[in-house]
Structures are given as structure tokens and as C-alpha cells.
Amino acid sequence: MGVFVASTRPKVVVTRNLGPETMPLLLERDDVEVVVWPEDTYCDRKWLLENVRGATGLLVMLSDRVDAELLEAAGPSLKVLSTMSVGYEHVPLPELAKRNIRLGYTPDVLTDAVADIAIMLALMASRNAEEVTAVVRNGEWPKRPWSPFMFCGPQLSASTVHPQRTAGFIGFGRIAQATLKRLVPFGLTTCLYAGNPATPADPAADAAHARAFGLPRVARVGLAELAAESDVVFVLAPGGPATRHVVDAAFLRRMKSTAVLVNAARGTLVDTDALVRALRERWIWGAGLDVLEGEPVIHADHPLVKEPRCTLLPHIGSASIETRQGMAKMAAENLLGGVLGHAMPAEFTGTK
Amino acid sequence: MGVFVASTRPKVVVTRNLGPETMPLLLERDDVEVVVWPEDTYCDRKWLLENVRGATGLLVMLSDRVDAELLEAAGPSLKVLSTMSVGYEHVPLPELAKRNIRLGYTPDVLTDAVADIAIMLALMASRNAEEVTAVVRNGEWPKRPWSPFMFCGPQLSASTVHPQRTAGFIGFGRIAQATLKRLVPFGLTTCLYAGNPATPADPAADAAHARAFGLPRVARVGLAELAAESDVVFVLAPGGPATRHVVDAAFLRRMKSTAVLVNAARGTLVDTDALVRALRERWIWGAGLDVLEGEPVIHADHPLVKEPRCTLLPHIGSASIETRQGMAKMAAENLLGGVLGHAMPAEFTGTK
Known part of the structure; x- marks a missing residue:
């Protein structure tokens, strides 16, 4: 000193x-x-x-x-x-x-902090968090008499009705694998992922992943198959021109109507206009986004802010103390x- | 016919x-x-x-x-x-x-549907979901310039800063154990639970649970120790007179200031007035509630509805399709x- x-x-x-x-x-x-x-x-x-x-x-x-x-x-x-x-x-x-x-x-x-948010968004999108918290916030709970299927959304966990659960990952790096690890006790049965097109498929590595995670099946597939088969799609790939709008209208139209989309990577990977249509026209069940094209300049009249089936976070993936x-x-x-x-x-x- | x-x-x-x-x-x-x-x-x-x-x-x-x-x-x-x-x-x-x-x-x-909601609420309460979704919804995101600790909350997962993570369960039945199973890959190290006072403690059963869940420690403890040691407290016991206000001011004052409370059981187990004070005066970090005393007659001016560190759901625990x-x-x-x-x-x- x-x-x-x-x-x-x-x-x-x-x-x-x-x-x-x-x-x-x-x-x-x-x-x-x-x-x-x-x-x-x-x-x-x-x-x-x-x-x-x-x-x-x-x-x-x-x-x-x-x-x-x-x-x-x-x-x-x-x-x-x-x-x-x-x-x-x-x-x-x-x-x-x-x-x-x-x-x-x-x-x-930051891997674990982002994986936590990915799980949170998958649950919030499935179980209509945006819609049902608004019911309470706006004082509408007393006016909504109970009925057997009120507020219901698809269940992330396996069930007697749907014993098979498939998660699809766009990008399969550290954060995706940390997210996958957390999904296993929810009764996940299949993990599909779309990897970097520049690297060749590796069935032996997939089998090793399946063993390591204790899953019946881990497989690298094309985007069309990933969209069609997944109950939840996680976008966890790097941003940049190579991945721009990898989730576009064609991808969203292939998804199940009960599936949800989670983006905890970069806003550019998802075509915002296509997602707005997918939610309004119920091509998919819901979306949970930690990132969005144009952030942080997102105003209250942004179509996804107004969409009741969309949960939007202000890019807090790594924001744990x-x-x-x-x-x-x-x-x-x-x-x-x-x-x-x-x-x-x-x-x-x-x-x- | x-x-x-x-x-x-x-x-x-x-x-x-x-x-x-x-x-x-x-x-x-x-x-x-x-x-x-x-x-x-x-x-x-x-x-x-x-x-x-x-x-x-x-x-x-x-x-x-x-x-x-x-x-x-x-x-x-x-x-x-x-x-x-x-x-x-x-x-x-x-x-x-x-x-x-x-x-x-x-x-x-309904075990898995409620366990899913318990995990969702633990994540939402820790990561300030109510507060940060409001920032986006109200168009305030553009006005909140990034800073290193903005929007940060405690991390549910283990980290280099906090390698030990303890979950406390009030009630340790099927739903609690299904919730615990889901927490394990978040890096949980200790499970504490407060069981039915009418049944004796059983260290051999605790050791068997620890082995079954792959956890270093599972232990039945008193409520005071559970409150003081847990990073997240899950209320998952039956309702009724025997458990009324088991989470009261004394319990909440013992909790860590970085801990969160989750109630996915019955509203009567938590003293609402005490929880309002605990959140306002920052005795605890936050709360995630699927149930609330007086539900469904909860109006928009209810003090917990207005509390930014409280996530409130309209009793959707079992509400999956x-x-x-x-x-x-x-x-x-x-x-x-x-x-x-x-x-x-x-x-x-x-x-x-």
C-alpha cells in the first residue's frame, strides 16, 4: 500500500x-x-x-x-x-x-442459473402462468367458479394419460445438457436435439448420453422431426447469422398444438412475427421467452407482451445473485x- | 342399448x-x-x-x-x-x-401435477418472477439499463458460491417426495422435513430415503431447525385444525433472508398476516403460493396480491389436462x- x-x-x-x-x-x-x-x-x-x-x-x-x-x-x-x-x-x-x-x-x-430459468419457463408456459397470475392480480378469481378443466394446461411431467414425454433441444451444449438433467425426474423419456450442422451425427455419443442421463432415448435429428415430436422445445444455441430465425413459421406449424417453446438463448433465433401467429392461431400451446428480438426496447404494446399464452422475462437467465x-x-x-x-x-x- | x-x-x-x-x-x-x-x-x-x-x-x-x-x-x-x-x-x-x-x-x-407446480413456484419466488414479468408487461424494460445485479434473486441450484442447498418440507408424503425427486438434479444436498408429530422419528427410514434419492442427508427435524436451515420451504401437509398456521410469524422470522416459501397444500397452513409482514420487512426473500386463506374470494387489493415478491396462483396444483x-x-x-x-x-x- x-x-x-x-x-x-x-x-x-x-x-x-x-x-x-x-x-x-x-x-x-x-x-x-x-x-x-x-x-x-x-x-x-x-x-x-x-x-x-x-x-x-x-x-x-x-x-x-x-x-x-x-x-x-x-x-x-x-x-x-x-x-x-x-x-x-x-x-x-x-x-x-x-x-x-x-x-x-x-x-x-452461468450454466445452472440459465438451466433453472429454462425449467421455470417450460413450466410457466405449460401451466398458463401468465394467464392465471393475471386472473389473481386483476381480482377475477372470485368470479371464476371451479370447473373440471378450468386453467388446465399440458403437464410437463409424464402421466398415465401421456407416459411418453419428449424434449427437443436446438443446441446441445452445456446449458442444454444441464436443462436435460433437471428434466429427467419429471419422467422424460426421449431427448431429441438439433446440433451444429457442421459436425457429423454420432450415434455412439447419443447412446452414451442416454446412459449418462438414464433416458431410454437421446438422438440427434433434423429440425422438422424435432418440431413434430417434442412436447417442449428448448432454444439454447448461440446467436448470430447462422441460427437466425431457426424457429420460423414452418417450424412452429410442425409443432404439436399441446407443445410449448422456450427460448433462453438469443432473441434472433425465433421469428417473432411467426411466433405471434403461432400463439394467436393456437398452432402451439404457449411460449416462455427470456430473450426477444429488439430487447430491451420492448414496449407494453408489443404483440407478445399482450399475448396471454406468452411468458416474457427481461433476460434474467444468468441473473442470480x-x-x-x-x-x-x-x-x-x-x-x-x-x-x-x-x-x-x-x-x-x-x-x- | x-x-x-x-x-x-x-x-x-x-x-x-x-x-x-x-x-x-x-x-x-x-x-x-x-x-x-x-x-x-x-x-x-x-x-x-x-x-x-x-x-x-x-x-x-x-x-x-x-x-x-x-x-x-x-x-x-x-x-x-x-x-x-x-x-x-x-x-x-x-x-x-x-x-x-x-x-x-x-x-x-395428481401427485406429479402438484409437484410440477411446487418446483415452478420455488423458481418463480427465487428469481422474482412476479416483479420481472411486471417490468416487461408495463413497458419498463427499455428504461432499466443493465447493471451487474439488476433483477437478481437467490439461485435454486447449487453454485460455487453456495455449494450446499437445503430444502425443507412441512409434510413428507407423496407430493413432497415427488417434489424432492425433482430437486435432486438442481444440486440439492440436504432434505429436512417436519413429519406428523404423532409418528416417532425414524433415522433408519431417513437414511434409506437419502440413499433412494441420492442425497447426502435426509433428516426429520423440528420446525425451528427446518425454518432456520432451509433455502426453500415447501408446505405440503394436509389442511385442518392440526396444521393451521404452522407457518406463523415465529417460523418466518427464523427463516433465512434469502429463503423462499412455497405453499401448494392448503391456505390455512400459512398465517397470511405474518407472511405479509415477512415479505414487506424482508424477513424472507419471496413466496410462491398456489393456495391462500379465504380463496377464491381474493380481491385485487389483497395485500399479498399487491406484494411484488409474492407469486399467487389460483389453486391450479392439479390443473393439468x-x-x-x-x-x-x-x-x-x-x-x-x-x-x-x-x-x-x-x-x-x-x-x-
């Missing part, structure tokens, strides 16, 4: 207060100089361009734009960029590679590791 | 149309005469008193009042009462016993079994 080390300490810039559990990891060190954006708002670009000058490390959020201008402002001292996110859409990978800047990110740590603390801690450790020349807990090596 | 059997066919009266999957089981038989309340509303009492005369079987809903007057109106021909419900609060057991009337009900069939079809079918089969002198799939024998 002594003044004598001040001039030799590497500077790190952090674009957001990371909370009382994480900030001491940075602020209580005497071998780095820490500069933190002081407001609880998006980091101001002008402030950042000024303060990043001469920094060795930079810790950013998904909401910060990282570009050549910012990297130039930092100058040749910059050795590491640490983002508190699993995504790196906001980071220009070639620019980092050109400057030999290491990149840290926060994969895996534990996960955000874990992400902040990993981002801080990535920053320190890169600045001090140590190992980084999660270094993105796709740039190399 | 011939006219010649008409006069000898036993009459059965059904107080509600049970839907197109179930009614043919009754209507297509030629060995019973079926009389069905024709409206999709509660069965009219006067109509029932008139039509039940001379009936051999009577199929009722939880919403129908069965009393001595109704049984007298039926007369000595009445051999079986079949209720499409797991509860029998609406049935006077001594009056049935006095007249040697068999009772059919629909246990077990599959389960209600299963209950209707079982009620019809109980009716036929009793009328024709066969076995009943689920006969309540507590009256004997």
Missing part, C-alpha cells in the same frame, strides 16, 4: 462497481492500481477513453463497446481484456490478436491473472 | 360434464342409466335433490355439498359416492358409514365399480 510502489504498479480499469463481495479482491491489493467507473450506470465512453490510457488491464461488461479506438487509447501497455460475460460479441477478436491482448471471459459459471457474484469474481481473477502474468481461470483462446 | 333393459338399469347421477375423453366411459354403456347436470356451472342443488332420487351411484365434485339431506333424497338405493378429488372435506364420512355407502376418491393421480382427465376417469371407474359391485380403483376405506 506504500507510496513507493505507486509508480510501478500496473493500472487496471474497471467499467462497473462489481459489488462488495468482489471489489475487495481488486481494491485490497497493493500490486495493482485500480480505477473504477464511479456511477451505477453504463460506463461513460469519454471517461473510459481518458482513463484507459496506459492501462495494463481492462475489465468490461457486455454493455461496453470494445473497438480499435478504445484499444488505441489504452496504448501498447494493454495486456489483458476481461469481460464479465460468457458472450464476446462486443469484442473485436482480430484487433486483440493483432495487439497480443489476452481475453478473459466467464463461461460455465450467486452466478453474478461468480461471474464478477472470475472476471476479476482473469484480469489479475493477465496483468500479473499468471494463469487466467478462463482465457478465451479462439483468437490464437 | 335396447329398451328392454331400461327399467332394470341402475341410475347414476353425475354433477358435471367430465369432458369428451371421459363421458363415453359412462354414456356408451348399456348397463347403467346416466343422468348428467347439463350446464357447465356448479350443479344446481334443487336439480340434484330431484334427480338423485333412486340413484345407485353419485359422482360429485369438491364443490358439491354432500350431506344427510342429499343422501336421504337419494334413498336406500344409493350404494356408492364417487368424488373427483383427492380431498373429502365435503363428504360426511359418518353419514356414509351409517348407510353402508362406499366412497371412491382420486388419490395419487392429463391429471384432470386421469381424475375424471378414475372417478368414473370408481362409480361404475361401486354400482356394478366390482372393485373400485381407489376406494376410501377410512370410513370402515
Whole structure:
């Protein structure tokens, strides 16, 4: 902490207060100089361009734009960029590679938080959560006399009526598999998934998955079969042009009228207009969305906001206290590791 | 179907149309005469008193009042009462016993539907579903700039921050155990439960449960310990005077400030006024309720309806299509079994 080390300490810039559990990891060190954006708002670009000058490390959020201008402002001292996110859409990978800047990110740590939300949305979409909570909220419960099938939706769990339950996954990475693991005790019998078209089908791997999850059947299939056979479809693939509108009108028309659609990945994977029609015309039972094209600029008159069979969350997949603390801690450790020349807990090596 | 059997066919009266999957089981038989309340509303009492005369079987809903007057109106021909419900609060057991009337009900069939709702409510209460869906519904999403801990709630799943997760069950019957089974892949480590005080503790049974569920620890404990140690408390015990307000102010004050309360049993088990204080003063994180004292007469100005950390459902625990079809079918089969002198799939024998 002594003044004598001040001039030799590497500077790190952090674009957001990371909370009382994480900030001491940075602020209580005497071998780095820490500069933190002081407001609880998006980091101001002008402030950042000024303060990043001469920094060795930079810790950013998904909401910060990282570009050549910012990297130039930092100058040749910059050795590491640490983002508190699993995504790196906001980071220009070639620019980092050109400057030999290491990149840290926060994969895996959010897997369970998102899988929890995927299960929650599947249940909410099936059991009409949006519709029935509105009945209570609007004081209509006393006016709705009981009847045998009032408020009923399809059951996620297996039943004597439907002993077979099939879940379909668009994308079959860590989050999808964590979601699948949670579905098994609901009596799931079949898991279908549509994988990356660039990788070949692997029946031996499917059989190994079936054994590992204790399921009668795990199989990679085409999108048409996945749509037609699934009781619940989970969209859990990366965003970007390759997956844009993978759930379109043709997909939705193939789905069962009692099936539900869950999107906890990126809004771009689902064609919003097609989903509005699918819900209004009852091609499918319901939808649960944590993400939506155009978010966060979603107004109260958005057709899906007004759709009673659609549950909409404001992108809270990873928004659990534990996960955000874990992400902040990993981002801080990535920053320190890169600045001090140590190992980084999660270094993105796709740039190399 | 011939006219010649008409006069000898036993009459059965059904107080509600049970839907197109179930009614043919009754209507297509030629060995019973079926009389069905024709409206999709509660069965009219006067109509029932008139039509039940001379009936051999009577199929009722939880919403129908069965009393001595109704049984007298039926007369000595009445051999079986079949209720499409797991509860029998609406049935006077001594009056049935006095007249040697068999009772059919629909246990077990709703276990999975209610367990699904218990899991949904635990997730919704933890992850602030009521609060965050309102943000989207009211068009406030565009006005809420991202910040690292915005919308965050405690994570149901285990995490690096909280590797231990404890669920507490008030009542440890079929529905509680079906709920527990679903929680295991969320990384649950400990199950605590408060059982019927009339039965002694059984550590060997607890150890067997732990093995069966693959959990490090299952233990019967007192309510104070259950309240203090649980990350989520599930109320899944029968109603009635013995369990009234088992969750009271003292219980709620002992709970962790990050814990959530789920009630999918009967409203009477939770002291509503105490829960309102617990949520307002943040003794606990949130609550998810499928049942509430005074339901269904719950108006929009009810303090829990207005509480942003409370998710309220209009008693939809068993309201899945599959389960209600299963209950209707079982009620019809109980009716036929009793009328024709066969076995009943689920006969309540507590009256004997």
C-alpha cells in the first residue's frame, strides 16, 4: 500500500462497481492500481477513453463497446481484456490478436442459473402462468367458479394419460445438457436435439448420453422431426447469422398444438412475427421467452407482451445473485491473472 | 342399448360434464342409466335433490355439498359416492358409514401435477418472477439499463458460491417426495422435513430415503431447525385444525433472508398476516403460493396480491389436462365399480 510502489504498479480499469463481495479482491491489493467507473450506470465512453490510457488491464461488461479506438487509447501497455460475460460479441477478436491482448471471459459459471430459468419457463408456459397470475392480480378469481378443466394446461411431467414425454433441444451444449438433467425426474423419456450442422451425427455419443442421463432415448435429428415430436422445445444455441430465425413459421406449424417453446438463448433465433401467429392461431400451446428480438426496447404494446399464452422475462437467465457474484469474481481473477502474468481461470483462446 | 333393459338399469347421477375423453366411459354403456347436470356451472342443488332420487351411484365434485339431506333424497338405493378429488372435506364420512355407502376418491393421480407446480413456484419466488414479468408487461424494460445485479434473486441450484442447498418440507408424503425427486438434479444436498408429530422419528427410514434419492442427508427435524436451515420451504401437509398456521410469524422470522416459501397444500397452513409482514420487512426473500386463506374470494387489493415478491396462483396444483382427465376417469371407474359391485380403483376405506 506504500507510496513507493505507486509508480510501478500496473493500472487496471474497471467499467462497473462489481459489488462488495468482489471489489475487495481488486481494491485490497497493493500490486495493482485500480480505477473504477464511479456511477451505477453504463460506463461513460469519454471517461473510459481518458482513463484507459496506459492501462495494463481492462475489465468490461457486455454493455461496453470494445473497438480499435478504445484499444488505441489504452496504448501498447494493454495486456489483458476481461469481460464479465460468457458472450464476446462486443469484442473485436482480430484487433486483440493483432495487439497480443489476452481475453478473459466467464463461461460455465452461468450454466445452472440459465438451466433453472429454462425449467421455470417450460413450466410457466405449460401451466398458463401468465394467464392465471393475471386472473389473481386483476381480482377475477372470485368470479371464476371451479370447473373440471378450468386453467388446465399440458403437464410437463409424464402421466398415465401421456407416459411418453419428449424434449427437443436446438443446441446441445452445456446449458442444454444441464436443462436435460433437471428434466429427467419429471419422467422424460426421449431427448431429441438439433446440433451444429457442421459436425457429423454420432450415434455412439447419443447412446452414451442416454446412459449418462438414464433416458431410454437421446438422438440427434433434423429440425422438422424435432418440431413434430417434442412436447417442449428448448432454444439454447448461440446467436448470430447462422441460427437466425431457426424457429420460423414452418417450424412452429410442425409443432404439436399441446407443445410449448422456450427460448433462453438469443432473441434472433425465433421469428417473432411467426411466433405471434403461432400463439394467436393456437398452432402451439404457449411460449416462455427470456430473450426477444429488439430487447430491451420492448414496449407494453408489443404483440407478445399482450399475448396471454406468452411468458416474457427481461433476460434474467444468468441473473442470480450467486452466478453474478461468480461471474464478477472470475472476471476479476482473469484480469489479475493477465496483468500479473499468471494463469487466467478462463482465457478465451479462439483468437490464437 | 335396447329398451328392454331400461327399467332394470341402475341410475347414476353425475354433477358435471367430465369432458369428451371421459363421458363415453359412462354414456356408451348399456348397463347403467346416466343422468348428467347439463350446464357447465356448479350443479344446481334443487336439480340434484330431484334427480338423485333412486340413484345407485353419485359422482360429485369438491364443490358439491354432500350431506344427510342429499343422501336421504337419494334413498336406500344409493350404494356408492364417487368424488373427483383427492380431498373429502365435503363428504360426511359418518353419514356414509351409517348407510353402508362406499366412497371412491382420486388419490395419487395428481401427485406429479402438484409437484410440477411446487418446483415452478420455488423458481418463480427465487428469481422474482412476479416483479420481472411486471417490468416487461408495463413497458419498463427499455428504461432499466443493465447493471451487474439488476433483477437478481437467490439461485435454486447449487453454485460455487453456495455449494450446499437445503430444502425443507412441512409434510413428507407423496407430493413432497415427488417434489424432492425433482430437486435432486438442481444440486440439492440436504432434505429436512417436519413429519406428523404423532409418528416417532425414524433415522433408519431417513437414511434409506437419502440413499433412494441420492442425497447426502435426509433428516426429520423440528420446525425451528427446518425454518432456520432451509433455502426453500415447501408446505405440503394436509389442511385442518392440526396444521393451521404452522407457518406463523415465529417460523418466518427464523427463516433465512434469502429463503423462499412455497405453499401448494392448503391456505390455512400459512398465517397470511405474518407472511405479509415477512415479505414487506424482508424477513424472507419471496413466496410462491398456489393456495391462500379465504380463496377464491381474493380481491385485487389483497395485500399479498399487491406484494411484488409474492407469486399467487389460483389453486391450479392439479390443473393439468392429463391429471384432470386421469381424475375424471378414475372417478368414473370408481362409480361404475361401486354400482356394478366390482372393485373400485381407489376406494376410501377410512370410513370402515
